[in-house]
Amino acid sequence: MATLxxxxxxxxxxxxxxxxxxxxxSKPVTDELRERVLAAVAELQYVPNAHAQLLARSxxxxxxxxxxxxxxxxxxxxTRGLQRVxxxxxxxLMICNxxxxxxxxxxxxxLLRGHQVAALILAGSGYHDEAFTRQLNEKLAAYEAxxxxxxxxxxxxxxxxxxxxxxxxxxxxAGRELCGLGHRAIGVVAGPRILTTTTDRLAGLxxxxxxxxxxxxxxxxxYAEFDRDGGAEATARLLDADPELTxxxxxxxxxxxxxxxxxxxxxxxxxxQISVLGFDDMPIARDVTPALTTVRLPLVDMGVRAMSLxxxxxxxxxxxEVLPAELVRRDTAxxxxxxxxxxxxxxxxxxxxxxxx
Amino acid sequence: MATLxxxxxxxxxxxxxxxxxxxxxSKPVTDELRERVLAAVAELQYVPNAHAQLLARSxxxxxxxxxxxxxxxxxxxxTRGLQRVxxxxxxxLMICNxxxxxxxxxxxxxLLRGHQVAALILAGSGYHDEAFTRQLNEKLAAYEAxxxxxxxxxxxxxxxxxxxxxxxxxxxxAGRELCGLGHRAIGVVAGPRILTTTTDRLAGLxxxxxxxxxxxxxxxxxYAEFDRDGGAEATARLLDADPELTxxxxxxxxxxxxxxxxxxxxxxxxxxQISVLGFDDMPIARDVTPALTTVRLPLVDMGVRAMSLxxxxxxxxxxxEVLPAELVRRDTAxxxxxxxxxxxxxxxxxxxxxxxx
DNA sequence: TCCCTGCGGGAAAGGGCTTTCTCTGCGGTA
DNA sequence: TACCGCAGAGAAAGCCCTTTCCCGCAGGGA
Numbered sequence: 001m002a003t004l005x006x007x008x009x010x011x012x013x014x015x016x017x018x019x020x021x022x023x024x025x026s027k028p029v030t031d032e033l034r035e036r037v038l039a040a041v042a043e044l045q046y047v048p049n050a051h052a053q054l055l056a057r058s059x060x061x062x063x064x065x066x067x068x069x070x071x072x073x074x075x076x077x078x079t080r081g082l083q084r085v086x087x088x089x090x091x092x093l094m095i096c097n098x099x100x101x102x103x104x105x106x107x108x109x110x111l112l113r114g115h116q117v118a119a120l121i122l123a124g125s126g127y128h129d130e131a132f133t134r135q136l137n138e139k140l141a142a143y144e145a146x147x148x149x150x151x152x153x154x155x156x157x158x159x160x161x162x163x164x165x166x167x168x169x170x171x172x173x174a175g176r177e178l179c180g181l182g183h184r185a186i187g188v189v190a191g192p193r194i195l196t197t198t199t200d201r202l203a204g205l206x207x208x209x210x211x212x213x214x215x216x217x218x219x220x221x222x223y224a225e226f227d228r229d230g231g232a233e234a235t236a237r238l239l240d241a242d243p244e245l246t247x248x249x250x251x252x253x254x255x256x257x258x259x260x261x262x263x264x265x266x267x268x269x270x271x272x273q274i275s276v277l278g279f280d281d282m283p284i285a286r287d288v289t290p291a292l293t294t295v296r297l298p299l300v301d302m303g304v305r306a307m308s309l310x311x312x313x314x315x316x317x318x319x320x321e322v323l324p325a326e327l328v329r330r331d332t333a334x335x336x337x338x339x340x341x342x343x344x345x346x347x348x349x350x351x352x353x354x355x356x357x
Numbered sequence: 358m359a360t361l362x363x364x365x366x367x368x369x370x371x372x373x374x375x376x377x378x379x380x381x382x383s384k385p386v387t388d389e390l391r392e393r394v395l396a397a398v399a400e401l402q403y404v405p406n407a408h409a410q411l412l413a414r415s416x417x418x419x420x421x422x423x424x425x426x427x428x429x430x431x432x433x434x435x436t437r438g439l440q441r442v443x444x445x446x447x448x449x450l451m452i453c454n455x456x457x458x459x460x461x462x463x464x465x466x467x468l469l470r471g472h473q474v475a476a477l478i479l480a481g482s483g484y485h486d487e488a489f490t491r492q493l494n495e496k497l498a499a500y501e502a503x504x505x506x507x508x509x510x511x512x513x514x515x516x517x518x519x520x521x522x523x524x525x526x527x528x529x530x531a532g533r534e535l536c537g538l539g540h541r542a543i544g545v546v547a548g549p550r551i552l553t554t555t556t557d558r559l560a561g562l563x564x565x566x567x568x569x570x571x572x573x574x575x576x577x578x579x580y581a582e583f584d585r586d587g588g589a590e591a592t593a594r595l596l597d598a599d600p601e602l603t604x605x606x607x608x609x610x611x612x613x614x615x616x617x618x619x620x621x622x623x624x625x626x627x628x629x630q631i632s633v634l635g636f637d638d639m640p641i642a643r644d645v646t647p648a649l650t651t652v653r654l655p656l657v658d659m660g661v662r663a664m665s666l667x668x669x670x671x672x673x674x675x676x677x678e679v680l681p682a683e684l685v686r687r688d689t690a691x692x693x694x695x696x697x698x699x700x701x702x703x704x705x706x707x708x709x710x711x712x713x714x
Numbered sequence: 715t716c717c718c719t720g721c722g723g724g725a726a727a728g729g730g731c732t733t734t735c736t737c738t739g740c741g742g743t744a
Numbered sequence: 745t746a747c748c749g750c751a752g753a754g755a756a757a758g759c760c761c762t763t764t765c766c767c768g769c770a771g772g773g774a
């Protein structure tokens with residue numbers, strides 16, 4: 001690879017001058033020398049060594065991002081938001097997939113720190129795991145101590161800047177909707193129980209049911225991977241254990257799609273025989289048939305805000321932005337089937353007021 | 358940020374020794390010194406500066422990847438394959454999204470070269486744009502001249518190693534299937550015409566129709582963005598111009614999903630009134646309703662092979678691996694409707710032999 | 715006893731770039 | 745004419761590591 005001194009030699013100037021021309025430094029350089037340098041660059045196909053540059057320059061410009069999996073639409077949307085702001089400010093993003101492995105998350109924090117990123121964004125649910133949380137916070141604190149900026153998306157544990165989707169209210173909205181439609185036998189297809197996102201959404205859901213004098217026993221919850229296959233499998237287990245279910249809440253849309261697949265395979269009509277609710281409102285939700293009723297989270301906006309937080313001025317106290325969840329009614333949730341109502345021995349409640357927001 | 362000399366000073370050793378301990382060098386170091394260094398590392402929360410390391414070390418280990426968009430399932434799958442091999446070999450991947458912007462692709466080649474990647478993989482359709490192709494090849498040649506390895510996925514233009522999905526045969530299979538089902542009025546929802554993927558798939562499709570004595574006039578093709586909304590919109594235009602269509606071939610699955618949305622909105626039953634064929638077989642294809650009949654491409658395998666090519670031994674002559682397309686019959690393609698057959702005034706042909714492969 | 719060998723450790727030379735500092739030569743002022 | 749100031753270029757000092765080279769020392773063989 002050609003180096004800067006190759007260019008300088010070829011142009012008959014010093015490396016200092018060559019550098020100034022190439023970087024458009026503020027120091028003036030004669031047009032003639034400038035021409036010569038530019039010509040040499042072109043001839044040698046010179047590209048500056050980014051590592052040498054980063055080493056020599058003082059200021060750090062890239063931003064590190066740790067997500068569970070960019071190809072998961074949930075994170076793809078968040079990342080879109082992150083990118084938008086980063087690109088506007090001419091920042092490069094380094095994105096790492098942890099695949100929900102806490103150890104890998106820890107490693108990536110180190111890795112990104114080693115790469116001298118100016119800021120770090122952790123997106124995706126935290127874990128109910130004290131040892132891990134402590135370790136992570138130590139690492140983040142060490143990073144912040146050296147001037148690094150940190151923001152998290154959807155994690156309670158970190159004490160600094162955060163963007164929080166209102167998962168609990170989202171769960172609540174889902175529960176209220178289903179109650180309003182008269183459902184009593186509600187099953188839940190949940191993500192891994194170690195994730196705070198799972199427990200938050202579950203808590204909101206449970207609260208809504210409790211308020212309506214219903215309950216959510218553990219036997220009506222199945223935990224599985226937060227993806228399509230996890231949803232399909234959990235739904236199957238749920239149905240096997242409790243064929244009387246009239247509604248299923250999936251704790252994210254991928255799982256909901258898996259749930260729909262299982263229901264279709266078993267010949268259960270949605271929403272006539274059984275209702276399904278998703279969570280997140282990822283783009284595909286409107287394109288499945290029937291279109292998915294779900295709880296929308298402003299995913300892109302979450303990314304935008306987190307990046308703005310981290311690239312903006314530092315605040316004296318941590319800022320926490322809570323973004324609202326919103327119920328999106330489509331076609332997978334309907335009133336509880338008549339036959340079941342009879343069986344259940346109670347009339348369905350009247351539909352409660354609009355639960356949008 | 359703590360540096361290696363900070364660690365060395367604290368441990369009372371030379372930077373050389375500290376480096377050896379930290380990197381597990383082959384040179385032996387007394388246990389006592391090792392302990393001291395490790396302790397200092399922990400106390401200072403030391404993380405080596407990756408840029409300094411890359412500068413000091415000679416060998417390059419990261420691999421650069423340029424795709425259109427990782428969050429597009431097509432590329433997500435390919436990337437999964439790339440990652441699998443890279444991770445096995447302890448390589449880091451730098452993934453860049455060009456969003457189908459040729460200039461951005463050119464920039465990213467420079468960027469990745471500047472980051473000293475050991476190899477470069479370009480995935481995604483090439484462009485019918487000679488000026489761009491020449492520029493790109495020049496840049497790649499310059500990179501290869503300095504020892505960089507290059508492989509492309511799905512691009513004809515590059516003269517080196519390549520993994521090529523058999524788009525043309527895929528198009529052919531789609532056409533043959535539809536002919537076999539008796540369709541004559543076939544519309545095409547195509548991606549941007551500047552993409553070679555579009556024209557390749559179209560060419561195969563056209564060949565199949567021609568062989569069956571049918572044709573594919575330009576008026577039955579609509580070009581749009583290669584995504585869901587593009588597919589929805591192109592389908593609408595197609596239907597407006599030609600309401601007699603009995604089948605639609607979408608040139609990728611995202612577009613097919615958009616097509617299904619438009620058809621649903623217009624109350625056209627799939628496949629009873631109109632058939633739909635997709636392309637790629639991305640994971641969601643089996644989860645839409647009706648499940649999408651499509652042409653499968655071995656996406657993950659494409660990634661695996663490209664990465665293997667680029668990390669394996671250099672071949673004296675360019676290697677081109679062509680990966681077969683395969684028809685996957687699901688529920689969106691059916692026989693041409695009876696009423697239309699009558700209108701068309703000709704009996705449907707007998708279904709031709711199995712076209713799988 | 716002397717020399718050679720080998721081991722553990724440090725000094726120092728890069729690696730490619732940026733940037734400060736220094737130097738030269740010119741135009742302008744007193 | 746002498747001096748000052750400044751523009752434009754180069755020299756050189758880092759930035760933070762890795763790794764080669766070298767040195768001192770202890771142990772073993774002759």
